[in-house]
Amino acid sequence: MISGIFHYEFLQNAFLTGMLIGILAPLLGVFIVVRRLSLIADALSHVTLSGIAASLLLEKYVTSLAGLNPLYLGMVFSVGGSLFIEKLRGVYKHYQELAIPIILSSGIGLGVIFISLANGFNTDLFSYLFGSVSAVSRTDLWVILIISVLVVAVLILLYKELFILSFDEDYAKASGIPAKSIHFIFIIMVALVIAASMRIVGILLVSSLMTLPVAASIRIAKGFKQAIFLSVLFGEISVLGGLFIAYYLNLAPGGTIVMLAVLILIFSILYKKLMINQYVQKGGTAG
Amino acid sequence: MQNIIEINHLFYRYEKDTVLEDITLSVPEGSFLAIVGPNGSGKSTLLKLILGLLKLQKGNISLFGQEISKFKEWHKIGYVSQKANSFNTGFPATVFEVVASGLTKKLGLFTFFKKEDTDTVLTALEAVGMQEFRNRNIGELSGGQQQRVFIARALVSEPKVLILDEPTVGVDAENVDAFYEMLGDLNKHQGITLLLVTHDIGTVSDKVTHVACLNKHLHFHGGTKEFEASRGEGLSAFYGHNVHLLTHHHKHGGVLQ
Numbered sequence: 043m044i045s046g047i048f049h050y051e052f053l054q055n056a057f058l059t060g061m062l063i064g065i066l067a068p069l070l071g072v073f074i075v076v077r078r079l080s081l082i083a084d085a086l087s088h089v090t091l092s093g094i095a096a097s098l099l100l101e102k103y104v105t106s107l108a109g110l111n112p113l114y115l116g117m118v119f120s121v122g123g124s125l126f127i128e129k130l131r132g133v134y135k136h137y138q139e140l141a142i143p144i145i146l147s148s149g150i151g152l153g154v155i156f157i158s159l160a161n162g163f164n165t166d167l168f169s170y171l172f173g174s175v176s177a178v179s180r181t182d183l184w185v186i187l188i189i190s191v192l193v194v195a196v197l198i199l200l201y202k203e204l205f206i207l208s209f210d211e212d213y214a215k216a217s218g219i220p221a222k223s224i225h226f227i228f229i230i231m232v233a234l235v236i237a238a239s240m241r242i243v244g245i246l247l248v249s250s251l252m253t254l255p256v257a258a259s260i261r262i263a264k265g266f267k268q269a270i271f272l273s274v275l276f277g278e279i280s281v282l283g284g285l286f287i288a289y290y291l292n293l294a295p296g297g298t299i300v301m302l303a304v305l306i307l308i309f310s311i312l313y314k315k316l317m318i319n320q321y322v323q324k325g326g327t328a329g
Numbered sequence: 330m331q332n333i334i335e336i337n338h339l340f341y342r343y344e345k346d347t348v349l350e351d352i353t354l355s356v357p358e359g360s361f362l363a364i365v366g367p368n369g370s371g372k373s374t375l376l377k378l379i380l381g382l383l384k385l386q387k388g389n390i391s392l393f394g395q396e397i398s399k400f401k402e403w404h405k406i407g408y409v410s411q412k413a414n415s416f417n418t419g420f421p422a423t424v425f426e427v428v429a430s431g432l433t434k435k436l437g438l439f440t441f442f443k444k445e446d447t448d449t450v451l452t453a454l455e456a457v458g459m460q461e462f463r464n465r466n467i468g469e470l471s472g473g474q475q476q477r478v479f480i481a482r483a484l485v486s487e488p489k490v491l492i493l494d495e496p497t498v499g500v501d502a503e504n505v506d507a508f509y510e511m512l513g514d515l516n517k518h519q520g521i522t523l524l525l526v527t528h529d530i531g532t533v534s535d536k537v538t539h540v541a542c543l544n545k546h547l548h549f550h551g552g553t554k555e556f557e558a559s560r561g562e563g564l565s566a567f568y569g570h571n572v573h574l575l576t577h578h579h580k581h582g583g584v585l586q
Contacts, residue, residue, distance in 0.1 A: 213410055213482075218434055264466060265421065265422060266420075
């Protein structure tokens with residue numbers, strides 16, 4: 043039955059891409075969550091939507107651009123949006139979270155205009171919103187593979203700096219670490235991964251893949267490396283499990299993946315509760 | 330003895346408010362200086378200037394005999410910030426990971442932790458008496474224990490001077506003595522010069538060798554003995570005249586009552 047899945051090229055594409063995203067999104071997600079930037083992922087995914095809508099619009103009216111992969115323009119918009127967020131965070135120093143709704147609504151606004159210019163929704167756009175198993179092309183897979191290699195390499199090379207920046211930004215700055223440049227590199231990676239992930243999970247659910255596995259892992263992890271490991275493990279289980287279930291039950295993959303991640307999160311919360319209760323009981327008998 | 334920090338006629342203002350006025354102060358090698366002042370006395374601004382986080386406006390600061398603008402050896406200066414406002418207690422990192430992060434700058438970009446770095450981290454944890462907590466998550470520790478971990482993080486880069494901003498905030502009253510005991514130990518036995526700022530004169534212990542009282546101006550600067558002899562006159566300038574400094578030698582050098 044499982045070998046049946048890999049018979050089709052589109053399913054191979056979907057699973058391989060899913061595996062990569064299952065690593066990438068939670069990996070960056072750990073840093074996003076501990077830095078309390080979870081909503082940035084949401085804002086950027088909506089900006090990505092406007093990029094995709096723009097691409098679909100161009101495709102429709104500019105014949106030489108027919109067949110343009112919307113992923114590219116999505117990435118351009120996402121990276122552009124991340125730069126705007128950084129700029130706005132500088133402008134509103136005391137209301138840094140304000141940058142997020144500004145960018146989020148601008149992204150949606152622009153996206154809706156592009157969609158209306160292209161005479162409304164089509165199935166292609168729908169698959170970008172909620173993810174699709176059949177939409178992933180070989181080119182998408184290659185692009186996502188390149189992004190994966192890039193992101194993992196940067197994370198390994200800048201691990202020390204990203205750790206200290208996440209744990210204690212003031213200290214990082216005081217000890218002379220190039221905090222600004224590193225944050226800049228980081229936010230661009232986030233933008234790229236969001237654009238890369240939306241094929242599978244869809245724009246509306248991308249941020250969940252960056253936050254839910256992390257939310258589950260930080261309940262039970264001992265130390266940062268373990269938090270990273272568990273986040274990736276939970277992310278991978280959600281994506282691959284979700285894709286299988288979605289394929290066999292004919293469900294939207296994005297939703298299935300997210301609900302699996304929610305399930306893992308609930309288990310980890312219950313597990314932690316159980317651990318605490320046992321600890322308290324032990325303490326009770328000893329005392 | 331070399332002066333590790335030398336401040337000459339330093340002024341600083343934020344827009345219209347002058348926060349530091351004509352500060353001249355030196356920190357000799359091997360000393361343990363406590364800068365005492367109420368909230369808003371310019372203590373934090375002074376620290377930020379010493380650490381190069383704020384630009385000099387008027388006056389000058391030398392570190393290790395070198396003008397601050399030309400100073401490059403920042404690894405010689407360890408800084409322990411006010412813990413309360415700069416870290417997220419839910420952060421999933423072990424004590425070991427936190428202390429190892431103190432090596433980030435020294436190791437430089439695109440490098441990895443090596444075997445000998447593990448020893449450095451364990452030595453630093455031992456110096457603050459926290460080695461047995463190395464695998465615990467930082468958020469599970471008490472305020473005093475966390476503060477020790479942050480001191481260990483500053484110690485791993487083997488600094489000559491340690492600058493502490495309100496280190497006893499968040500340390501339980503009964504642990505403050507042990508905390509100063511540890512600082513005194515670092516100062517005496519490891520030869521680390523210490524500079525701490527605090528708003529709470531009650532926490533200044535007999536481990537401190539020099540005291541400076543700051544409230545925009547420097548009201549007192551000298552040895553702890555002279556400070557006690559002056560019965561805290563430097564302090565009355567901002568804590569009020571009916572405040573008396575009582576000395577009892579078995580515990581703290583001075584207690585404000």
